[in-house]
């Protein structure tokens with residue numbers, strides 16, 4: 001059996017995981033919210049900027065289904081909950097561009113280094 005070719009992924013600085021699981025959809029990350037998140041990332045220029053490049057991925061569940069919508073920024077190990085679109089503007093400016101977590105939205109940090 002031949003293996004399929006390995007996918008190519010453009011280098012990125014941060015991986016933004018956006019939960020679109022049932023609970024997070026009920027808390028606001030529905031299809032319209034997800035589209036708006038994409039528009040905000042595009043408008044901020046972080047999808048293309050080679051130094052800031054953010055790779056967004058939607059995930060089915062991050063295992064923290066209370067107080068959604070839940071997002072996680074890796075490799076920083078920063079987990080956000082209850083993220084409104086206005087909060088997401090702050091996450092873009094302060095964290096994805098500025099490199100500092102938005103502490104009042106953080107509910108968890110991890111994984112921790114061994």
Ligand code: FES
Nearest residue numbers: 019021024062065
């Ligand atoms: S559905 Fe979003 S964390 Fe589980």
